[in-house]
Amino acid sequence: MSRAGRTSRRGIHFISMKYTHDLIVIGAGAAGLGCAGFGSSIGLKVALIDKSAKNFGGDCLNYGCIPSKALLHVASLFAGGKEAEAYGLQTSGKADFKKVMAYVHSRQEIIRAHETPEHFREEFGTDAIIGEARLTGKQEVTVGGKQLTAPKIVLATGSVPRTLDVPGVEKVKQWDNESLFWELDELPEHLLIVGGGPISCEMAQAFVRLGSRVTLLVRGERLLQKDPPKMGEILAEKLQAEGVDIRFKTEVASFSDTQTAVLKGGADAGAEEGSGSIEFTHLLVAIGRKVRTEGLGLAVAGVKVERGRIVTNERYRTSNKNIFAIGDAFGQEQFSHGAEFHNTQLWNNLLSPLKKKHNLDKFSWVTFTDPEIASFGMTPARLQEKGIAFETRELSLEADDRAIAADYRNGHLIVYLSTGWWGGGKVLGGCLAAPAAGEMIQELHLLQFQGKKYGALTNKIYAYPVGSRIIQKGARKGASDLLTSGPLPKLLRWMYRVGNR
Numbered sequence: 001m002s003r004a005g006r007t008s009r010r011g012i013h014f015i016s017m018k019y020t021h022d023l024i025v026i027g028a029g030a031a032g033l034g035c036a037g038f039g040s041s042i043g044l045k046v047a048l049i050d051k052s053a054k055n056f057g058g059d060c061l062n063y064g065c066i067p068s069k070a071l072l073h074v075a076s077l078f079a080g081g082k083e084a085e086a087y088g089l090q091t092s093g094k095a096d097f098k099k100v101m102a103y104v105h106s107r108q109e110i111i112r113a114h115e116t117p118e119h120f121r122e123e124f125g126t127d128a129i130i131g132e133a134r135l136t137g138k139q140e141v142t143v144g145g146k147q148l149t150a151p152k153i154v155l156a157t158g159s160v161p162r163t164l165d166v167p168g169v170e171k172v173k174q175w176d177n178e179s180l181f182w183e184l185d186e187l188p189e190h191l192l193i194v195g196g197g198p199i200s201c202e203m204a205q206a207f208v209r210l211g212s213r214v215t216l217l218v219r220g221e222r223l224l225q226k227d228p229p230k231m232g233e234i235l236a237e238k239l240q241a242e243g244v245d246i247r248f249k250t251e252v253a254s255f256s257d258t259q260t261a262v263l264k265g266g267a268d269a270g271a272e273e274g275s276g277s278i279e280f281t282h283l284l285v286a287i288g289r290k291v292r293t294e295g296l297g298l299a300v301a302g303v304k305v306e307r308g309r310i311v312t313n314e315r316y317r318t319s320n321k322n323i324f325a326i327g328d329a330f331g332q333e334q335f336s337h338g339a340e341f342h343n344t345q346l347w348n349n350l351l352s353p354l355k356k357k358h359n360l361d362k363f364s365w366v367t368f369t370d371p372e373i374a375s376f377g378m379t380p381a382r383l384q385e386k387g388i389a390f391e392t393r394e395l396s397l398e399a400d401d402r403a404i405a406a407d408y409r410n411g412h413l414i415v416y417l418s419t420g421w422w423g424g425g426k427v428l429g430g431c432l433a434a435p436a437a438g439e440m441i442q443e444l445h446l447l448q449f450q451g452k453k454y455g456a457l458t459n460k461i462y463a464y465p466v467g468s469r470i471i472q473k474g475a476r477k478g479a480s481d482l483l484t485s486g487p488l489p490k491l492l493r494w495m496y497r498v499g500n501r
């Protein structure tokens with residue numbers, strides 16, 4: 001095979017004449033940026049394509065993590081002000097929504113500085129291309145009328161929000177995460193949110209704190225179905241206390257006009273004056289996401305799609321052995337750090353004979369509400385599926401000194417531990433509801449990563465009263481149970497009396 005040499009800022013590219021690039025990455029979101037960035041930084045000639053320069057950074061930067069967290073930050077300032085009224089601070093009024101969004105956009109622009117096509121060209125030597133890409137062969141992509149070829153192609157094309165499909169829906173504007181962060185220019189008077197997942201919970205809290213009336217329609221019996229029921233209960237109580245009207249087991253049956261939803265199901269489906277309908281000014285639909293499969297030329301390249309998902313094996317490979325799917329396009333967990341995780345695994349597999357398989361047993365996720373709900377590791381369902389015996393250790397934060405001082409006594413910790421005389425006590429998973437739970441849980445997650453026992457924290461010295469002492473309290477609970485029950489107390493009494501005469 002003849003080789004062509006080309007010089008770039010990062011060194012010399014040796015590409016087979018057969019191909020224009022070493023690697024083509026479609027999509028410049030969390031998944032694509034990471035994938036192309038690494039490939040370029042080791043000197044490969046990588047094409048990174050996104051539909052528009054504005055979309056560089058993908059959902060995370062433009063329509064997801066960053067704007068939602070910036071909005072939640074401002075909303076938390078409002079909540080603090082309101083809470084301080086009990087101690088004499090006088091506050092009034094609603095958010096100046098234009099200023100709020102200006103803050104949100106300003107945060108995005110700071111991060112965008114290192115997520116532009118120019119940055120990737122200059123910093124990494126990436127061939128960053130703007131245009132709608134389409135697979136036109138087994139190892140070929142067409143963009144802007146040009147054919148690019150590479151031995152490997154990565155689909156990092158993300159997902160799109162699901163929309164409601166009920167009678168009358170065509171009369172209504174369905175706001176989603178994209179329009180919400182770029183088109184909304186006034187604080188909604190009455191925001192009706194459909195869905196009970198993380199987007200709904202985070203946005204319900206953000207908007208109620210900013211001054212909107214918020215109603216949340218939840219199809220199931222609880223919020224955050226992917227976390228233990230207790231976590232959803234704690235969050236629901238908090239949202240309700242802040243004024244969110246949550247209707248469980250309730251769905252939209254139809255829309256009778258542009259601002260009226262007819263409801264079905266739910267004990268209080270008719271809560272709006274017994275009418276079974278609800279009026280709203282804005283409708284936010286957050287009922288999950290679909291993998292993007294349209295317009296990518298998947299069939300041409302032999303990439304199979306089943307039930308709306310790109311078919312992949314556990315090594316991110318599609319039905320075309322040279323094409324991979326990562327990030328939301330992989331169709332499982334949909335998080336920015338999920339995309340990072342896929343990238344680490346994929347690059348390992350592209351470079352090493354020791355292949356890694358996708359596995360979520362050590363994954364983690366956080367819903368950034370107040371309180372935060374942080375989960376990591378294996379769930380009880382997963383532990384049962386794997387036949388792993390485990391015990392559950394639970395601790396309420398009610399009697400925790402820091403929780404008392406800072407008034408978040410409804411927090412809760414759950415830890416799953418292995419059982420058995422020899423291998424018992426290893427951290428397998430868990431979750432925590434508390435302010436900053438996402439930070440507090442990190443230590444436990446590290447123990448799981450390293451296959452360590454919970455007892456490793458028993459004698460660690462924590463500054464008093466850091467919030468994460470609750471994590472140690474959970475570990476000490478096991479040790480103190482051992483010391484104060486069964487035969488040990490008798491032995492300890494004897495040792496004391498013999499040694500202290």
Ligand SMILES: Cc1cc2nc3c(=O)[nH]c(=O)nc-3n(C[C@H](O)[C@H](O)[C@H](O)COP(=O)(O)OP(=O)(O)OC[C@H]3O[C@@H](n4cnc5c(N)ncnc54)[C@H](O)[C@@H]3O)c2cc1C
Binds near residue numbers: 051057334
């Ligand atoms: C409101 C909201 C809040 C979120 N908060 C968090 C959070 O706090 N933490 C977290 O970890 N995750 C969060 N997520 C999830 C996270 O944003 C996504 O999992 C992540 O952005 C997925 O990255 P991706 O690269 O796979 O896809 P995307 O970011 O969707 O990127 C795909 C890119 O591909 C491009 N593309 C698609 N088709 C083509 C084509 N044919 N040609 C060229 N380009 C194409 C698109 O333009 C897009 O830029 C949130 C999501 C939402 C919606």
Ligand SMILES: NC(=O)c1ccc[n+]([C@@H]2O[C@H](COP(=O)([O-])OP(=O)(O)OC[C@H]3O[C@@H](n4cnc5c(N)ncnc54)[C@H](O)[C@@H]3O)[C@@H](O)[C@H]2O)c1
Binds near residue numbers: 195335
């Ligand atoms: N903090 C974070 O990390 C964070 C924040 C926001 C979003 N995300 C990511 O984005 C993804 C999408 O979030 P999401 O909240 O849209 O999705 P989700 O899939 O987590 O939750 C969607 C909810 O909508 C409900 N639902 C589905 N169809 C419905 C219908 N027709 N009517 C009423 N309810 C219906 C489901 O039962 C589910 O509870 C998440 O899975 C997550 O990976 C992460």
